[in-house]
Amino acid sequence: MNSPLLSVDNLSVSFGDNTVVHDLSFSVNPGECVAIVGESGSGKSVTARSLLGLAGARSRVSASTLSLNGRDLSTASDRDWRRIRGSQVGLVLQDALVSLDPLRPIGREIGDALRLHGGLSALAAQTRVLEVLSQVGMPYPERAVSQRSGDLSGGLRQRALIAAALALHPPLLIADEPTTALDVTIQARILDLLAEIKANGTGILLISHDLAVVSAVADRVLVMKDGRIVESGDTRTLLNHPREEYTQRLIAAVPTDKPRGTQLVPGAPAVRTPPTLRTTDAITPVLEARSLVKTFPAPGGRFRAVNGVSFDLARGETLGLVGESGSGKTTVARLVLALSTPDEGSVLLDDRPFSELRERDRRPLRRRIGAIYQDSLSSFDPRMSVRRILTDALDTAPADDRSSVAELLDSVGLAQSVASTRPLLLSGGQRQRVSIARALAARPELIVCDEPVSALDVTVQAQVLDLLDRLQAERGLSYLFISHDLGVVRHMSDRIAVMKDGRIVETGNATDVFDNPQHPYTARLVADAPRLASHSA
Amino acid sequence: MSELDLRTAAASATHVRRVRLSVGEVLASLFVLFLVVATIAPGVLSSIDPNAISAKEAFESPSTDHWFGTDESGRDIYSRVVAGTSTSLLIGISATAIGLTLGLILGVLAGFGGRALDFTVNRVIEVLFAFPGLLLALLVIVIAGPGPVTATIAVGLSTAPGYARIIRGQLISIRSSGYVEAARVLGHGRWRVLTRHILPNALAPLVVLATLGVGQAVVWAAALSYLGLGAQPPAAEWGAMLSAGRTYIGTAWWLTVFPGLMIVLTTIATTVLGRSLTRRTAANA
Numbered sequence: 001m002n003s004p005l006l007s008v009d010n011l012s013v014s015f016g017d018n019t020v021v022h023d024l025s026f027s028v029n030p031g032e033c034v035a036i037v038g039e040s041g042s043g044k045s046v047t048a049r050s051l052l053g054l055a056g057a058r059s060r061v062s063a064s065t066l067s068l069n070g071r072d073l074s075t076a077s078d079r080d081w082r083r084i085r086g087s088q089v090g091l092v093l094q095d096a097l098v099s100l101d102p103l104r105p106i107g108r109e110i111g112d113a114l115r116l117h118g119g120l121s122a123l124a125a126q127t128r129v130l131e132v133l134s135q136v137g138m139p140y141p142e143r144a145v146s147q148r149s150g151d152l153s154g155g156l157r158q159r160a161l162i163a164a165a166l167a168l169h170p171p172l173l174i175a176d177e178p179t180t181a182l183d184v185t186i187q188a189r190i191l192d193l194l195a196e197i198k199a200n201g202t203g204i205l206l207i208s209h210d211l212a213v214v215s216a217v218a219d220r221v222l223v224m225k226d227g228r229i230v231e232s233g234d235t236r237t238l239l240n241h242p243r244e245e246y247t248q249r250l251i252a253a254v255p256t257d258k259p260r261g262t263q264l265v266p267g268a269p270a271v272r273t274p275p276t277l278r279t280t281d282a283i284t285p286v287l288e289a290r291s292l293v294k295t296f297p298a299p300g301g302r303f304r305a306v307n308g309v310s311f312d313l314a315r316g317e318t319l320g321l322v323g324e325s326g327s328g329k330t331t332v333a334r335l336v337l338a339l340s341t342p343d344e345g346s347v348l349l350d351d352r353p354f355s356e357l358r359e360r361d362r363r364p365l366r367r368r369i370g371a372i373y374q375d376s377l378s379s380f381d382p383r384m385s386v387r388r389i390l391t392d393a394l395d396t397a398p399a400d401d402r403s404s405v406a407e408l409l410d411s412v413g414l415a416q417s418v419a420s421t422r423p424l425l426l427s428g429g430q431r432q433r434v435s436i437a438r439a440l441a442a443r444p445e446l447i448v449c450d451e452p453v454s455a456l457d458v459t460v461q462a463q464v465l466d467l468l469d470r471l472q473a474e475r476g477l478s479y480l481f482i483s484h485d486l487g488v489v490r491h492m493s494d495r496i497a498v499m500k501d502g503r504i505v506e507t508g509n510a511t512d513v514f515d516n517p518q519h520p521y522t523a524r525l526v527a528d529a530p531r532l533a534s535h536s537a
Numbered sequence: 538m539s540e541l542d543l544r545t546a547a548a549s550a551t552h553v554r555r556v557r558l559s560v561g562e563v564l565a566s567l568f569v570l571f572l573v574v575a576t577i578a579p580g581v582l583s584s585i586d587p588n589a590i591s592a593k594e595a596f597e598s599p600s601t602d603h604w605f606g607t608d609e610s611g612r613d614i615y616s617r618v619v620a621g622t623s624t625s626l627l628i629g630i631s632a633t634a635i636g637l638t639l640g641l642i643l644g645v646l647a648g649f650g651g652r653a654l655d656f657t658v659n660r661v662i663e664v665l666f667a668f669p670g671l672l673l674a675l676l677v678i679v680i681a682g683p684g685p686v687t688a689t690i691a692v693g694l695s696t697a698p699g700y701a702r703i704i705r706g707q708l709i710s711i712r713s714s715g716y717v718e719a720a721r722v723l724g725h726g727r728w729r730v731l732t733r734h735i736l737p738n739a740l741a742p743l744v745v746l747a748t749l750g751v752g753q754a755v756v757w758a759a760a761l762s763y764l765g766l767g768a769q770p771p772a773a774e775w776g777a778m779l780s781a782g783r784t785y786i787g788t789a790w791w792l793t794v795f796p797g798l799m800i801v802l803t804t805i806a807t808t809v810l811g812r813s814l815t816r817r818t819a820a821n822a
Contacts, residue, residue, distance in 0.1 A: 366724030
């Protein structure tokens, strides 16, 4: 084997007295993809940044070896680093919208790096820009060079960013959560692209919290926790025979291919019976949506965000609503919650009108439909403590059936001490638990969950999904579960409705939709759901 | 991991918030305390009658008998400065209150009154904005005649559009915020959402603005008095004192420097306190 492209020995990074990375050692060979996997705060991003000399102003980085292409980086000055970045190491970050200058065309953004570092003439730079844009699969590269990052979709923006990173032929590419903000189908394309880049001989260091995502491209995986590598090995072995308990937890947390009722956090007792298959349609649904239409003003007429959507939801049942960004899922959620009024069609609660009522008449019924949001922090009044938030919600519960703040915290697995805290000081998982507690306070029959776990790490996602599952079993709740991630929806739902361009293109029992998709779009979603490589192999 | 998180988060929340003041904040607080005492009980700070004339003692420079010296009629400048505090501060505070109230009315009308009203109120605010603040105040005085009351109203009126803009913006962003929607989804009524969520969140930043505003209003009120349009001599008001002393600025600097210093210090003190309030509320948000 050739000498490694990147070798790191005993890398430590500290901020003041706080050491966030401890004695990390690894190497990346040319044409190899090494993944660092861990939860938020495990030190994986700091590791990536210190390889670019960007660990931060007050950081202290030390390593016994830190070399790239045989060149020692441990003594590199700021000036050296500027030359190394771009030409030796390319960086791809999570959110391309903030990484690309919104006011400059893509072509200029990429071309500048070439002229600055590559010493290319304007003409040669332009040729290279087109070349690298087509390499990353950008459709119509000639047009893309004059577009600004805001004109591009999330997936194309990420491609442009990868193109910028690859422009100078760096032998090493560092990708920090490159697909986390993307829809599953786009995520799958970006992962394919990374695999291609790797095949061309570029070494890749991939950073992610999601083991399933990296298993598609990584040759080797380092599992990182609290600044240390807890386990490492080639991807297949690690996934099939994880030695460490922490790795096992990460693997168990991936919801795709875990049928309904399976616990995602190992160790806890199973609470759920297998999916309730609907045998008859005679039961009155708790919620019914009839031919909902919602339009918004758009240039050249009105845009039909929701275009004739109908579904029903039985008591104790979960209906999964899946689709990509812009498919109209959230608009449906807002219509169901009567936060906006449908242009046509109606929402019925318990076979009685809900969306058609006047607000005054609807208000007493509102507590029966709860809501959990993706961005739970913004759904909390910033002036209120958790206790205030919960007491506020408890006021809407029927007087004879009111629990206490303590009971609510208990039921969502939060410590009592959380009550006096403000949500800002809580972690993402804790906030989502508070959000669930608030929804439960009003004693709802139905909860609309709009992307409730999309902002969470997989392991935290697993805990929250398990919690939702348990609460449903205990209280007979119905869920309208909205997500872009079919893997998550499949795990949670009895039935699934697939949305595309404002319409439901397929409905059915979760297993049927997943195992035998009828619509080509559904088939694509199923194929692209992140799953562990060992399962698909 | 969640166990650990819970404990650290709870620990930091139950930790008693220890207010640590900087030197500047301590000095500013002490000065404001001085102003408050001078307003409520001027006798505590000075035993000399601010209006007692003594021809023998005219134009005395600062000494142990007269800390800030005396003016052309032999009146003690220090006791006049202390006596003038209540006038200046009262004008400052009342003017800010008037500005805030007007701003609140305009802001709420624009923020909640529907599209047509928002449009109208916005044009009114823009017209008011078009005049420099002091010019607008002068216009009011031209119409209503000079005097401390008109000066107060004039200053209040000219600060109102600024407050109205801020309140309107706050209301609009809070009205469509996630937590207001969450409260609606729970079935809370309009009034409750307004009083529990919208107003407290919209008005919190105003406390800071009002603190800063008082300092500004004191300067404006003094400016008007200096021009002879606010408090009238022989009233001991800082601006009026500046105006009266300006004839002797070459020979008796203490006639103008001390009242001027009070205006400057008041503005600095309110600014320092307003800034530290901003920082503290931002840190707790």
